[in-house]
Amino acid sequence: MNSAFSTVTADRAVPLPQEFTQVRKYSETLCAPLEIEDYGIQTIPDVSPPKWHLAHTSWFFETFLLKPFLKHYQEFDDHYAHLFNSYYEQIGTYHPRPERGLLSRPTVKQIYAYRQHVNAAMLVLLAQETLPDYPEIVRRCIIGLHHEQQHQELLLTDIKHIFSYNPLRPVYRELPISNINHTAELSWHEQPGGVYEIGAGAARQFAYDNETPRHKIYLNSFRIASRLVTNGEYLEFMHAGGYYNPAYWLSDGWKIVQTQHWQAPLYWVKQDMQWYEMTLGGVRKLDAHTPVSHVSLYEAHAYANWCNKRLPREAEWEIVARQQPITGNLRDTGYLQPMPADLQGLAQFYGDVWEWTQSSYSPYPGYRADSGALGEYNSKFMSSQVVLRGGSCVTPQNHIRATYRNFFYPGDRWQFSGIRLAEDIT
Amino acid sequence: MNSAFSTVTADRAVPLPQEFTQVRKYSETLCAPLEIEDYGIQTIPDVSPPKWHLAHTSWFFETFLLKPFLKHYQEFDDHYAHLFNSYYEQIGTYHPRPERGLLSRPTVKQIYAYRQHVNAAMLVLLAQETLPDYPEIVRRCIIGLHHEQQHQELLLTDIKHIFSYNPLRPVYRELPISNINHTAELSWHEQPGGVYEIGAGAARQFAYDNETPRHKIYLNSFRIASRLVTNGEYLEFMHAGGYYNPAYWLSDGWKIVQTQHWQAPLYWVKQDMQWYEMTLGGVRKLDAHTPVSHVSLYEAHAYANWCNKRLPREAEWEIVARQQPITGNLRDTGYLQPMPADLQGLAQFYGDVWEWTQSSYSPYPGYRADSGALGEYNSKFMSSQVVLRGGSCVTPQNHIRATYRNFFYPGDRWQFSGIRLAEDIT
Amino acid sequence: MNSAFSTVTADRAVPLPQEFTQVRKYSETLCAPLEIEDYGIQTIPDVSPPKWHLAHTSWFFETFLLKPFLKHYQEFDDHYAHLFNSYYEQIGTYHPRPERGLLSRPTVKQIYAYRQHVNAAMLVLLAQETLPDYPEIVRRCIIGLHHEQQHQELLLTDIKHIFSYNPLRPVYRELPISNINHTAELSWHEQPGGVYEIGAGAARQFAYDNETPRHKIYLNSFRIASRLVTNGEYLEFMHAGGYYNPAYWLSDGWKIVQTQHWQAPLYWVKQDMQWYEMTLGGVRKLDAHTPVSHVSLYEAHAYANWCNKRLPREAEWEIVARQQPITGNLRDTGYLQPMPADLQGLAQFYGDVWEWTQSSYSPYPGYRADSGALGEYNSKFMSSQVVLRGGSCVTPQNHIRATYRNFFYPGDRWQFSGIRLAEDIT
Amino acid sequence: MNSAFSTVTADRAVPLPQEFTQVRKYSETLCAPLEIEDYGIQTIPDVSPPKWHLAHTSWFFETFLLKPFLKHYQEFDDHYAHLFNSYYEQIGTYHPRPERGLLSRPTVKQIYAYRQHVNAAMLVLLAQETLPDYPEIVRRCIIGLHHEQQHQELLLTDIKHIFSYNPLRPVYRELPISNINHTAELSWHEQPGGVYEIGAGAARQFAYDNETPRHKIYLNSFRIASRLVTNGEYLEFMHAGGYYNPAYWLSDGWKIVQTQHWQAPLYWVKQDMQWYEMTLGGVRKLDAHTPVSHVSLYEAHAYANWCNKRLPREAEWEIVARQQPITGNLRDTGYLQPMPADLQGLAQFYGDVWEWTQSSYSPYPGYRADSGALGEYNSKFMSSQVVLRGGSCVTPQNHIRATYRNFFYPGDRWQFSGIRLAEDIT
Ligand SMILES: [Fe+3]
Ligand SMILES: [Fe+3]
Ligand SMILES: [Fe+3]
Ligand SMILES: [Fe+3]
Secondary structure (H helix, E strand, O other): OOOOOOOOOOOOOOOHHHHHHHHHHHHHHHHOOOOHHHHHOOOOOOOOOHHHHHHHHHHHHHHHHHHHHOOOOOOOOOOHHHHOOOOOOOOOOOOOHHHHHHOOOOOHHHHHHHHHHHHHHHHHHHOOOOOOOHHHHHHHHHHHHHHHHHHHHHHHHHHHHHHHOOOOOOOOOOOOOOOOOOOOOOOEEEEOOEEEEEOOOOOOOOOOHHHOOOEEEEEOOEEEEOOOOEHHHHHHHHHOOHHHOHHHOOHHHHHHHHHOOOOOOOOEEEEOOEEEEEEOOEEEEOOOOOEOOOOOHHHHHHHHHHOOOEOOOHHHHHHHHOOOOOOEEOHHHOOOOOOOOOOOOOOOOEEOOEEEEEEEOOOOOOOOOOOOHHHHHOHHHOOOOEEEEOOOOOOOHHHOOOOOOEEEOOOOOOOOEEOOOEEEOO | OOOOOOOOOOOOOOOHHHHHHHHHHHHHHHHOOOOHHHHHOOOOOOOOOHHHHHHHHHHHHHHHHHHHHOOOOOOOOOOHHHHOOOOOOOOOOOOOHHHHHHOOOOOHHHHHHHHHHHHHHHHHHHOOOOOOOHHHHHHHHHHHHHHHHHHHHHHHHHHHHHHHOOOOOOOOOOOOOOOOOOOOOOOEEEEOOEEEEEOOOOOOOOOOHHHOOOEEEEEOOEEEEOOOOEHHHHHHHHHOOHHHOHHHOOHHHHHHHHHOOOOOOOOEEEEOOEEEEEEOOEEEEOOOOOEOOOOOHHHHHHHHHHOOOEOOOHHHHHHHHOOOOOOEEOHHHOOOOOOOOOOOOOOOOEEOOEEEEEEEOOOOOOOOOOOOHHHHHOHHHOOOOEEEEOOOOOOOHHHOOOOOOEEEOOOOOOOOEEOOOEEEOO | OOOOOOOOOOOOOOOHHHHHHHHHHHHHHHHOOOOHHHHHOOOOOOOOOHHHHHHHHHHHHHHHHHHHHOOOOOOOOOOHHHHOOOOOOOOOOOOOHHHHHHOOOOOHHHHHHHHHHHHHHHHHHHOOOOOOOHHHHHHHHHHHHHHHHHHHHHHHHHHHHHHHOOOOOOOOOOOOOOOOOOOOOOOEEEEOOEEEEEOOOOOOOOOOHHHOOOEEEEEOOEEEEOOOOEHHHHHHHHHOOHHHOHHHOOHHHHHHHHHOOOOOOOOEEEEOOEEEEEEOOEEEEOOOOOEOOOOOHHHHHHHHHHOOOEOOOHHHHHHHHOOOOOOEEOHHHOOOOOOOOOOOOOOOOEEOOEEEEEEEOOOOOOOOOOOOHHHHHOHHHOOOOEEEEOOOOOOOHHHOOOOOOEEEOOOOOOOOEEOOOEEEOO | OOOOOOOOOOOOOOOHHHHHHHHHHHHHHHHOOOOHHHHHOOOOOOOOOHHHHHHHHHHHHHHHHHHHHOOOOOOOOOOHHHHOOOOOOOOOOOOOHHHHHHOOOOOHHHHHHHHHHHHHHHHHHHOOOOOOOHHHHHHHHHHHHHHHHHHHHHHHHHHHHHHHOOOOOOOOOOOOOOOOOOOOOOOEEEEOOEEEEEOOOOOOOOOOHHHOOOEEEEEOOEEEEOOOOEHHHHHHHHHOOHHHOHHHOOHHHHHHHHHOOOOOOOOEEEEOOEEEEEEOOEEEEOOOOOEOOOOOHHHHHHHHHHOOOEOOOHHHHHHHHOOOOOOEEOHHHOOOOOOOOOOOOOOOOEEOOEEEEEEEOOOOOOOOOOOOHHHHOOHHHOOOOEEEEOOOOOOOHHHOOOOOOEEEOOOOOOOOEEOOOEEEOO
16 A cells, blocks of 8 residues: 555544535635636746636546546546646646736636536545545545645635735735734743654554655754744844845845845835735734744744754654644634734744744655655655745644645745744753 | 827717717727636736726826816726826836736726726716817827727737637637638839828828828839738748748847747647648638738748848838728728738738838937827837838728838737838839 | 949059958957957957957958868868857858857967968968959958958957956056047037938949948938037936936837946946046046947937937938048047047047937848848848947048948947937928 | 864874965966966856966965964955955955956966965965964864865866867866776665764864764665766666656756756767767767766756665765775876776765765754854855765865765756665665
């Protein structure tokens, strides 16, 4: 049996068909506030149009489940294999990523019809429990649902980016405002050095192949901050000339600071000598107590450097985080913005913002990519990217876990990404 | 009185308010076949989203007529001044041209409401015939209508380009097919040399400032072809290796041939050893008798060179064309594609395709740009562009005239642009 | 007989072999102040390394004279055909222009040996006066000498550019300083309209093919300035915010102003609130009386616009200039910098700076390019470039004439190019 | 005391002044075969002109030793601080890296004079053993010598690149040809898992700060190949379509393969159906037994993937390599090309080619950058680069060690970089 993407079919809270329907439905719920015109925009190559996300996630089920396993399955439109393949070279050609925003057709309506077509067929397939391939069907379906959840997060980050490019400053929806007007004091958790095991193991929980296998690592003693760095703290770095002093920066980052004229996190805007922040709820006055968000690895590194601290290694993060309950300001709270830490002690490991680590994204010892085209899901991205941990305020709670490895390029800023500090004990 | 854009208010076929309503309405009629999603796409910086055209042409009336002349005029939305200014530096800031396709808002519905708002106000203004500024109001209104007609042509060329980028090959509307399956033989019109007058004069007809003043020029004797170059003739150039032999090409053109890998006119596609052409009516087998279209100045020049001919000067074109009636395959025929010349003799001067001349776009002797921001309309583009003459199958008949000067960069191909040959008599 | 590049063999001041030797020698004289290291630098694609000029001009004689006409001619090195062909597609491949500065070999010494080899063979060839091809040999040789003179001018402009990129501010040679500390008042020469003839005719003087044939044109009455625009006058434009006001600029020029951050002519540098200018003699305080130099067509146009004047047409320039003797601050004065006009009346038509016209570079009526590869010399550049007239302080006196058409792209500034104003008489 | 760059002054084979003189002299010896023209070329931003290397290494001593420590030291030329600073932001401004090849001045002669000036002053300084700062002087001097050795390697790799761009195919010097016409069979060394220590420790040997501190890591059991991958083996990958099958490639690498049209290692050229290789000794027929060289991390990864193997982690490499004597085909052999492995067993760990690991370049636990500007030497490059180990045929033997960490971007190919395979024991 394939060890990657290992999964479990028993013990599900709800039957798989019902979960399938819920997850699939949620993608559409997320799009409810959109105008038809919003569905088609691609501001930068990293961002995909919302309708592309809706279609691509359906293509995933059609390609990896319906076509191989559902007898007499009727493809919805044979152009879609090309249009909605993201990057699976072994599946066939794909539409160039930077041109996803140039496709007015299929229309939003057609894409919703596509979703319905795929959903209906999937429910037929999931009912065929006696098929010899049924375990593989279940396994792939669960991957497909996790995949859909990832794209749900991207839907929100991409909508935010799309709206940020529009001088009319559209609002996705009214967001609740935090009534916490303070930040818990930052304390340091000490962890003794030694051999630890990290990664996803035989436990009866879903994991992507890149989280496996569970393996030993050696860590030196270290300290990790109890909470995330706040906007207010980050402002001090800015006031200290952080964006103007190369001494704090990685060389590649300093080049971007100069060529892109970075002077603040991505969505910050200064008006009348006052900082504001674009959010999914519109432009708001910057809250000093909220975790800083939408910073690149370069900014996170420069900030840590300025503090004489460093970013955590991903293993450090994991062995501390796994002692915490998986709760926090995740998508389920509905805030869709990071929130201040109000209680003392270890906090904000899950939710609020993805936490940049200093670990580059690379295979674990003994790693084997999933077989076939699904093996491209994670493995081929293992160069020049950096691991982020813990999920954000737009990550579904049942999607995140202590072993989860997200990864982006060090200059990426359009995700909800922030900073937790660490340091060596010497 | 301002000599540029000189115009005449008497003798109108229909009263100005009625003409205003007709022209404005037609822009919307042109968009009737579009899906909402089609309105927002910008494939390349040259192409604007259809909804941008609809809004910008309204902005023109709002900016140059309603704001300065209509008392108590209520601006529709104060962001639009920035969003829908195309390039008038003296008016204020404008949204970067390459980012017109990134604006999902305002929605199509809002833009139609904007049009209605502007139309209603314009009709109020046009009724105020006793205003002291009324002559200037009429003058600008007429410019605005010609401007709107230009954008109507762009609507069609841009929709064609947008659809051409979509692998689903959308069809704008079914187009009638020509039943002419031959081409009139090409003959040569001889024109004796001497001093001529060209340009728009005191005649009671609208003209842009760049057509004025009427002035003398000296021309040598020359010959000009009776009809346009056909697809079939252009194919001979291709079969003779035209795209592979630098000897025929201007140096700048040859660089593009190599870097962009040009091997045929813009919308030609080869399938199964057979040439097809994308049209507003979908993909069609290439018709050898139809004028070649969507070629750049470089291709037109190379073709002419290969034939040992040359392109006409704009003055040569004008003095021959003005002897012809202004009829032809213009937008009013509804073909929306060039059509073969079926009768002997001088033909196709108006309509079918814009005809590249060898004249670069520059001011006539004595030229004065219109005053104020409207002076930017034409004058600031007088470098590195080339004059085209005669209108195309998507130009309204009442928009074109013998003195009309269109202009594009020598590498542009997304307009309906083609080739008429000329030669010196020596 | 080929009408282009028509030439005359009688009446030469000195015998051709002697002239050949003089011109060839002068290229080397110009390089005498250089260090070996200076010979190889290419700062931008437009600029060629000095040693490349020395080799390419030799390649010209080898390719168009020695190989076709000198029996048993032994090629110096068969790689040079590729390395030192500039752009003649019909001759064969050529080394990419932007990579001329990446060639350390052949060494400077080898290139001087190449020159000697070619020179010796050329003198053998020029002695064979009884060859049936001798008239063609003479014709081509004279073209080759004019070609060499053009590259002599480029040698100086390119060395200036190369030195300008070096923070050590190398000096080419000490230059004499003008003792004229005033400027002649600007007056206006009036020329009545009518039919004129311009271009190079049957006269017994060398001309490039692009100056032919002599032909009639019609000109309206106009005025042309008696002298060039000075640095002091140009500074007024700058102080009036010329580089910050788009109203004066052509659209393409304004884009460059913004993206390249142009704020002054090319070689101007501001230090301690004072303007200086880089010259071949080092950095000097800006002289207000000297003609402004190293401006692009865009700057020339913007300046003229700001003055409510315009640039002259090339025909206007020619019919006035041909009434003047061909004298002025040409290379032969040794100033290698423009100098103030000190006497009233028409001045500075020849020398000082090339004068931007508003005429784009295009073929004269009846123009025929030279046959064969030499036809590429001029004809294939007839798009998007603009004509300049009159020569500069680095043009040899016996190279310039009233009909001479130089041409550069409107954004080019590394030549000695300046401004003479004109206006319509209405 | 500063733990980074820790060093030892006792036990030196030769006294420091003598070592200083030897190392400095060797840089000049390496340049002996060059023409003056070769000294100034920069083919790509990564490559520096040889004369820049000669000057920059002198600047290093001037900046970090002479200016701070030698009383009355007279700077050679105050422009050099800007011209020859490579990237030390804390020292001051520096000339843009991609423009190093545009500086004809200072001349080669001047740079040799600069070297002499610095050398003389350094010998004075090194004689002042009673200075209180003398230990720091020694420490920095030793860093400076290692720095010089690094640039000696770059001199050779950059000269190779410079010559490779020249169609004349210059030869640096005649190279001895291997008489080994076989390759030792590849065997696998097994290493049991467990906790190991790696990195540079308290031992009395020089190390860069990035090798410290010595620290524990945990490794799983693994196998590592006894020798490097050969050209012949790599050819099999190519014949199997390796450059055409995305399945083997990292996503970022596949993009480069397509956009740069990679089809073979950097210096391979195909002529008449036969592969050749550019070397410092000229173009040679490809030797199947020689280790493949000048491959990027992407190619190394794809090759390993195709074999169902992987690249080693840097720790794996280190614990095996440190059991080997530091001998091999290093610069001292004079081959300046990789050579075949002829004996069975672990081989080629040192010399021949730098071995790509799968470890990205990041700080060791407890790492502290050197203080002051010297801290920029290594630390600011710790993003997006990959570690290579073991030195190459152009690395001096007394420069390499088991803990040495070299680093380049995954797409870099102009270094002597190759492939050693590894695999997990499961
Ligand atoms: Fe996906
Ligand atoms: Fe417009
Ligand atoms: Fe030339
Ligand atoms: Fe260095």
